[in-house]
Every structure is written in C-alpha cells, then in structure tokens.
Amino acid sequence: MELHIGIDDTDSTQGGCTTYIAARLVERLTKIGAKFTDYPKIIRLNPNIPYKTRGNAAVSLRLNIPSELYDSVQEETIEEVEENSWLGREGTDPAIVFLKGRPLFKIRALSRKALIDVVSVQEAQEVLIRCHTAAFTYGSRLGLVGALSATGQELDGDHTFELVAYREKKNWGTPRRVDQMSVKRMDRLTAPRTFNSYDFENERTLVTPHGPDPVLLGIRGENPRVVVKALHMVRIQEPVERWVVFRTNHGTDAHLNATPLNGKIRPFTPAVLKGTVFDKPERITGSHVFFTLKCDGAKVRCAAFEPTGRFRGIVAKLIPGDQVTVFGGLRKRAGFPMALNLEKLQIHRLQEDVRIENPTCPRCGKHLKSSGIGQGFKCAKCSFKAPNAKKTSTTKLRSLEAGLYVPDRRAQRHLTKPLSRYGLEKKTHSNGPPIGKWHDP
Numbered sequence: 118m119e120l121h122i123g124i125d126d127t128d129s130t131q132g133g134c135t136t137y138i139a140a141r142l143v144e145r146l147t148k149i150g151a152k153f154t155d156y157p158k159i160i161r162l163n164p165n166i167p168y169k170t171r172g173n174a175a176v177s178l179r180l181n182i183p184s185e186l187y188d189s190v191q192e193e194t195i196e197e198v199e200e201n202s203w204l205g206r207e208g209t210d211p212a213i214v215f216l217k218g219r220p221l222f223k224i225r226a227l228s229r230k231a232l233i234d235v236v237s238v239q240e241a242q243e244v245l246i247r248c249h250t251a252a253f254t255y256g257s258r259l260g261l262v263g264a265l266s267a268t269g270q271e272l273d274g275d276h277t278f279e280l281v282a283y284r285e286k287k288n289w290g291t292p293r294r295v296d297q298m299s300v301k302r303m304d305r306l307t308a309p310r311t312f313n314s315y316d317f318e319n320e321r322t323l324v325t326p327h328g329p330d331p332v333l334l335g336i337r338g339e340n341p342r343v344v345v346k347a348l349h350m351v352r353i354q355e356p357v358e359r360w361v362v363f364r365t366n367h368g369t370d371a372h373l374n375a376t377p378l379n380g381k382i383r384p385f386t387p388a389v390l391k392g393t394v395f396d397k398p399e400r401i402t403g404s405h406v407f408f409t410l411k412c413d414g415a416k417v418r419c420a421a422f423e424p425t426g427r428f429r430g431i432v433a434k435l436i437p438g439d440q441v442t443v444f445g446g447l448r449k450r451a452g453f454p455m456a457l458n459l460e461k462l463q464i465h466r467l468q469e470d471v472r473i474e475n476p477t478c479p480r481c482g483k484h485l486k487s488s489g490i491g492q493g494f495k496c497a498k499c500s501f502k503a504p505n506a507k508k509t510s511t512t513k514l515r516s517l518e519a520g521l522y523v524p525d526r527r528a529q530r531h532l533t534k535p536l537s538r539y540g541l542e543k544k545t546h547s548n549g550p551p552i553g554k555w556h557d558p
C-alpha cells in the first residue's frame with residue numbers, strides 16, 4: 118500500500134532539525150523492508166508566519182509497504198521522532214501524520230493554503246478527521262498543520278533537490294569545518310545546475326547554517342547527480358555522519374506562483390502587486406529602503422531591508438510613476454504599519470525623470486527666483502531681471518533599467534526562485550529511490 122508520512126516541528130531554536138529525523142528514518146525504514154517510491158521531501162510552507170522563525174519547513178516520505186508492515190513503520194517513526202525531537206522545549210510541538218493512499222483533494226487544498234496563508238490547528242484537524250488519517254501530536258499540536266500539509270505537496274511541477282549532510286553528534290554546536298574556497302570553486306564549476314552555494318558579493322559560503330543543529334551543509338541543485346557531484350568537490354574537515362538527497366520546493370517561487378495578482382492584502386501572507394511607485398523611496402535607520410506602491414487605489418508600504426544588499430540600491434533609484442510588480446510577504450509588527458517585505462521586483466516601465474526648474478542667471482549661474490505669477494524672474498544675488506524668461510525642463514538620464522531584480526543571495530528566502538533558475542523550471546514529477554550515505558567511513 119501507498120503510505121505518506123508527514124513530520125513537522127521537531128526542532129526548537131536551540132537545535133534539532135526535522136530533516137535529520139527524516140534522513141535517519143530513510144535508513145531505519147529501509148532496514149525493516151519499507152520501499153521508498155520518492156525521494157524524501159522538504160516542503161517549505163508560507164514563509165511569513167510570525168511564529169515560524171526558522172524557515173517553516175516540514176518533511177514528507179512516500180513509501181510502498183505491505184500492509185502487515187504498517188504497524189512497524191508507525192512504531193519506528195514515532196520512536197525516531199521521540200528520540201530526536203527537542204520535546205519539552207518551548208516552540209517544539211511535533212506532529213506525525215500517516216496517510217494511507219494518495220492525498221485526497223481536501224488535503225491537497227489545505228496544503229496549498231498552508232503555502233500562502235495562515236492555517237489553524239483546528240482546520241488541519243478537521244481535514245484529518247474527514248480524510249480518516251492517523252496523526253500523533255505533542256505539545257500544542259501546532260506541528261499538525263505542517264505535517265499534514267507536507268503530505269499534500271506532491272511537487273508535480275517545478276521542484277529542486279537539496280543534498281543535506283549531517284554532523285556527528287559530538288560536533289553539534291561547534292563551528293562547522295567546511296573549506297570556504299572549495300565551496301566557491303564548486304559553485305563556479307556546477308552553477309547554474311546548483312544554486313545559492315556561495316555569496317560572491319559578500320565572499321561567504323551559503324551551504325553551511327549557523328545554529329547548533331545537526332546540519333553540516335546543504336547543497337541545492339537541479340538534479341540528484343549534480344548535488345552528489347558537488348558534495349565531492351567540497352573539502353570537509355570533519356566527519357560526516359550521513360547525507361541524503363531531498364526533493365524540495367526550494368527556489369521555485371511556489372508561494373508566489375500560488376498567490377493571485379493584486380489579490381487581498383493581509384498580514385502574514387505573500388503578495389504579488391502590480392502598480393505604480395507613488396513616492397520617492399527613502400532610507401530609514403539601519404539603511405532599509407522604503408517606498409509606497411499605489412495599486413488598484415490602495416497604497417502599500419514596500420521595504421527592502423538591510424540584508425538584501427545591493428538590491429536596496431535598485432529600489433532607491435525608483436521614482437514616482439515607475440510601473441512595477443512587487444513580490445514579497447506582508448508583515449505586521451506591533452506599532453508599525455503593515456509593510457511588504459520585498460523578495461523580488463519587476464520593473465516594467467520607467468517614468469521619464471523630468472525636472473522643471475527656474476532659469477539660471479546669465480551673470481552668476483544661480484537659479485533665479487520667481488517675481489510672481491506672469492512677472493518673470495529675478496536673481497537674488499545680483500538683481501538681474503529676466504521678465505520674459507520661462508521655466509526650463511531637463512530630462513535626467515535614469516541609471517536603472519527595466520527588468521527583474523532579486524536581493525543578494527544571502528537574503529533570499531528558501532522558496533524564492535533565484536535568477537539563475539529562470540528557464541530551468543521542471544514541468545513534471547521526477548521520483549526515484551532515496552540516494553544517500555548513512556554512515557560515511
């Protein structure tokens with residue numbers, strides 16, 4: 118029988134990682150005779166949920182097992198989650214969903230909603246009951262939303278792969294020993310088949326996370342072969358406990374593609390808005406850049422925050438009248454108006470930058486002052502009078518071009534499609550057996 122296992126929220130801000138549990142389960146379940154019919158999947162959901170600070174990722178496994186194996190699969194999975202979750206920590210509320218057969222429409226619909234909206238535990242619970250699906254939850258049961266939604270994401274369209282390598286437990290919490298130069302070289306040799314491995318603007322590696330979690334590194338790419346090849350190009354100076362290739366919705370814009378153009382503007386959801394720049398962008402403390410977009414009569418604050426790097430410089434060059442589409446997440450912080458956190462900017466048409474000024478004085482070159490309506494101009498310095506002079510208009514050259522702009526690599530969201538992936542999108546499902554190494558010698 119076909120079985121989908123969804124797991125979410127096993128980690129806390131102090132450590133742990135749901136993908137690590139999935140990686141271990143691939144080994145454990147294979148050992149007891151379960152057959153995997155797809156790569157294990159990492160599913161990123163709505164990145165704008167305020168209480169999900171670590172990227173909102175859930176995992177899902179798809180297996181084919183004889184019915185008599187079901188109980189053992191369930192036992193092994195629960196045991197694994199209980200052993201390796203940060204149970205009892207604040208914000209760690211794991212859930213496991215066991216879904217027999219293909220995900221029904223209701224689950225797929227919930228899953229689509231979880232990508233672009235806020236789904237309550239109660240909503241997830243109702244779908245669970247209606248679909249006669251088994252679930253095990255802990256703590257506040259918050260993990261149920263992600264666990265159930267992960268089973269409903271089949272990644273039939275565009276998807277990517279991520280090879281995740283894990284550290285030996287004794288090294289958790291210590292600096293990761295991965296040679297930066299080798300990552301840079303690997304990126305040069307494998308991109309665009311791999312993506313977002315190295316940040317050339319800021320000269321830093323992007324494959325290694327920074328927290329105390331078991332992840333040593335993650336390499337993203339278009340197919341399993343290239344990420345495995347890339348792993349072997351990276352010089353790693355500590356033991357690798359195991360590595361596994363996941364299929365994911367990373368770098369696919371899944372959340373933006375599912376968002377209707379100029380749809381409802383609500384906090385904690387993604388938005389894609391086509392409109393006109395309403396005011397001149399301004400820099401605010403911490404060198405964030407803000408501007409107002411006018412769209413269907415509504416005005417929306419748009420923000421390019423400091424980590425987006427050079428992208429802020431592009432945003433700062435906009436002027437009122439420019440026609441753009443903004444892509445991003447709507448955030449609302451207490452005491453501040455709702456703002457769209459820019460993930461992408463498409464500039465369709467640039468407004469001419471025309472400046473209308475008073476004429477200049479032929480003697481001293483200063484701008485003349487108006488002497489009143491219909492009375493010409495006068496120089497404030499030398500009193501030169503020009504009763505018949507007219508205002509002049511000059512068109513400034515724009516140092517900006519129409520096109521698509523994205524933030525610096527380090528600020529890109531997991532789900533955001535990097536520029537290098539445009540044209541590489543997949544249209545069909547690709548599945549295969551799990552690829553990985555459980556114990557590196």
Ligand SMILES: [Zn+2]
Pocket residue numbers: 478479480481482483496497498499500501
């Ligand atoms: Zn003058």
